Amino acid sequence: MQKYSYLTKLIMFGCILCTVPVIFFGILSYLQSSNEIQKQVNRGQIQLLTQMNSNVEQILRTINHAFDQLVNSPVMAKVLSEPFTADDFMLYKDLRKEISNTQSFYTKVEDVVIVNIKQDWMIKNSGFYTFSDYLHHFQIANQMLLPSSTSWVLNPSIWFYSEEKANAAACPYTISLVKKLPDQSLDKYGLAFTNLTTCSLAEILNYTPRESETIMILDDQERILFHSDPGMIGKYAINTEFIKNPSVLSQSSGQYQTEVDKQMYTVTYLRSSYNNWIYLSAISIDSLTQDSKQIGRNTLVVCLIIVAVFVIISWLGSRQMYNPIERLMREVGGKSPGGGGKRSNEFDIISSQVQDLFQSKNKLEKEAQQHLQQALAYFLIKMFQGKVRRGDLMEKMEQFGFSGILSEWKIISVITLQIDTLENTRYGKEDLELLLFAINNIIEEIIPAGVRLPPVFIEQTQVTMIGGDQPSEEFNGFMFKLTESIQQTVHKVLGLEISIGISLPFTDPKLASVAYREGLEALKQRIHLGGQLIISYANINEGKHQLNLDYPYLTESELLDAILLADEDNARQYLSNFMKIIFKHEMPPQEYQISMVRLFTSLMVSMQESGVALNQLMPRGSSLYEELNALQMTTEIEEWFWVRVISPLISIYRDRQNSQYHSISEKIIDMIHKHYDTDLTIEQCAAQLHYNANYLSGIFRKETNTTFSDYLSAYRFNMAKKWLTETDMTIKDIAERLRYLNSQNFIRSFRKLEGVTPGQYRESFRKRGQ
Incomplete structure (x- = not known):
């Protein structure tokens, strides 16, 4: 419900109180003569506009349904997600088929345009285009700025100029159903238009206006989509003489009167719940109320005079009553209700300003508290790192309100906590900072505020200063019990294994940085003790001699x-x-x-x-x-x-x-074949090839499945058989050439391998040759 200023209400009340009786009796005769006619006309006009709305919405819903099937089709999803060019003939053919299903004689759809801004292409009836080369690509791309993903928009037809109808320019405007693509994605990089010419609305309405009647359809931006005069299409409603102020169309339906060319008109309008279009009919009152015209004129003149007089009187009196309220408005800084925008009651404005003052106060207090916590955390980190001057330490503690609990503490210790590992947990390294924050909260819940300073984390370590007034032995027991509780709670709540280092007890808060380093040093014992430890710095190497390690x-x-x-x-x-x-x-x-x-x-x-x-x-x-x-x-x-x-x-x-083993083994075999009659060893091969002898021996065994010495012996044995069958060399000469110490060793080796002596082998070969 629209709100009015208190001054306006005073003036209105005075005017109504003074003028209603006069106006009532003055217009009674006019109302009696024109009331019935006007009622009939009003009902008829509402029914007419309802029928028009129904006809148009039926077509629009059909178009929208068919368009939804197109933009959600698999073909559309494919062309949007994959690279698509004019060479993709089959995909283009499938897309054209889907588009043709959207266009029908019944829906009057003139053209369907698909634009992919990311891939820089556009498809419409006349074919496939490079979008950036298209004449009106900038205007079309600006449709991405529409607030909704689906909108009905009035656009110039020239934006979608179709080469298929190069001479058709009878309808300068097009009604476009604009959808941002992809339809189901938050990342929109495409547009789909289904275009319905404004000229086709006349066929859809299927209505011939009566004499002195003007029919209009306005979109949600109050631009004219249809008008009895086609030249008005595309203009704003304010440009018509029937709608001097768009606020008269604020309701879902209604009627009002207006004057055009010194002639009064009754304007009936209906706002569509589907797309917020306004269907409007304006009919001359003179053509409807000829009999009561004279009475209406006389009544109007009298009423205007009376109203003018009493408005002046009411305005002057109301201003005097309104002065105190206006002064209060200026004091609280409220805006004048008559200054434009949404009008509000002065008392509502004053109440709102007072509430804003309280909210601003609470907000400032909350922000100040947050900044204080950040400053405190920063101070504690610097204190543990030893970057706070000793003279400033206690002064800062007093500023942050800790001087009281520090004065009660007789003994202090610092605990350092680290997560052992994130392996085999549901967390990753990116969660480390969040986990330390959660551990901070756990520590704040477990340790009472009176025996600790706020916990902080430095890099990957959580650090807390704890104090008490117990004796040293009781305090040590309290610390171990407290750290065990922390360790168990973290494991239960977060499923993490943690280790905690405890510093030596101290009494001077200025030694906090030393205690922090002691805690870190204690945590290093995990390297040989394993994880999930609670270890005090006092227990490190206590009473033990260090071992001098013999390096393996x-x-x-x-x-x-x-x-x-x-x-x-x-x-x-x-x-x-x-x-x-x-x-x-x-x-x-x-x-x-x-x-x-x-x-x-x-x-x-x-x-x-x-x-x-x-x-x-x-x-x-x-x-x-x-x-x-x-x-x-x-x-x-x-x-x-x-x-x-x-x-x-x-x-x-x-x-x-x-790649190298085969080459090395081939080189060794070649050396054996050339130098088998020398004292060849694997060490000599290694020296010549510049490799380690054990390394070469391993490579040769891996490549040949035999050892170097076995291969050399086998090759020498084959050479011995060759000389025995092909030459007259003596057995002694063969043994010497093959590096045997004496001929008897050669004969024994030969008999072991062949089962006969060298002489018997030569004799049997010669007998077979005869």
Whole structure:
């Protein structure tokens, strides 16, 4: 319901009170003579407009239904999601078929236009176009700015100029049903238009206006879609003489009177609930009420005079009564109700302004509290990091309201909490910050506010200062009980395993940064103790001598050899053995880090000597040393060495071997064939080929399925049989040439392999030749 200012109400009340009796008696005769005629006309006009609305909406709903089937069809989904060009003939043919189903004689659809702005193409009746080359592509693309994904819009027909009807320009405007595509997606990058010419509305309405009657259809922007005068189509309703103020059409239906060319008209309108179009009929009152015309004129003149007089009187009196309210409005900063926009009662404005003042106050208090919490967290982080000057520390504590509880604490400790691992949990690394925030909330619920400062998290560590007035032994027991409760609650609520480090007790809050470092140092004990720990800094190496570790060089050498030979199973076993040897001793975390760095350095040196580039292991450009130093758990360190270094190196060496082994074995065989009659050894081959002898022996065995010495002996034996059958060389000469120490050793070896002596073998061969 429209609201009026209090001043307007006063004036209206005075005018009504003074003029209603006069107006009532003055217009009684006019109403009696024209009332019945007007009623009949009004009812007839409402029925007429209802019928027009029904005819048009039936066509529009049919078009909308058919258009929905088109835009949601599989063909449309395909052309929108996949690259589509003029060369896709079959897809274009299928799309044209779907479009033709939308157009029918009954719906009067003139054209269907599909635009894909992302892929820069447009399809309409006249064919396929590159959208950016189309003359009116900018205007069409602006339809994406429509507030709704489906809209009925009046557009110039020239935007959709069709080459199929190059001479048809009788209808300058088109009614377009615009849908943003894809229909079911939030990311809209296409448009679909189904165009209905405004000229076809006359056929749909199927109505001939009476004399002095004007029929109009307005869209939701109050532009004229249909008019008895076609030249008015496309203009705004305000440009017509029947609608001087669009606010008269604010209801769903109604009637009003207006004057056009000094002639009064009764205007009946009906607003469609489907698309908010307005159907309007204007008929001259003179043509309907000829008999009461004179009475109406006289009554109008008298009423206008009386109303004018009493309006002036009411206005003057009301202004005097309204002055106090106006002053109060200015004090609270309210806008004048008559200043345009939606009018409101002055008392509503005053009430609203007072409520706004209270809301602004509450909002400012809330924002100030949020900023205070952020400043407090920032201060605590700086305090734990040792970046707050000692002189400012207690002053800041007092500003944040902690001086009271600090004065009650006789003993203080800092706990540091870290998540052990996210593996085998439902979380990822991207959830780490959110998990620490959740742990903060758990700590705030478990630890009473009077014995702690607000918890904060620094990088990946949650830090809390806790204090109390108990003796030292009771406080230590309280701390372990409290940390156990935190650990159990986090595991129960979040399903995470955490470790907690407890600093040494202290009394001066200025030592908070030292305590924070002690907590971090305690957490490093996870490297040999495992995860899910609660460990106090006081227990680190308490009463124990440190062990000087003998570095396992042999295991490291075996590991490096297995990697070079691309022996994945042995490499994995040697790595596991190396880790067991290192971590079976209890040492400070720094000692473990030294051993890990030594192993890593040996791997890097071996890799460099083999000609493997470092970027083959680090395609992301990260630092492997930084990754290694960041690891805290034994299992994580072993898995890191295997995944990030050893396994990639084995893959590289295996690829090399597949191409090099065959070549190396062929070179060794060639050397055997050329130098079989010398004291040839695998070491000589290795020296000549510049390889390690054990490495070459392994390669030769892998490629030939036999050892170097067995292959050499077999080849010499074959040469011996050849000389026995093809030459007259003595057995002694053959034995010497094949590097036997004496002929008897050669004879024994030959008999062992062939079952006969060399002489018997030569004799049997010659007998077979005869």
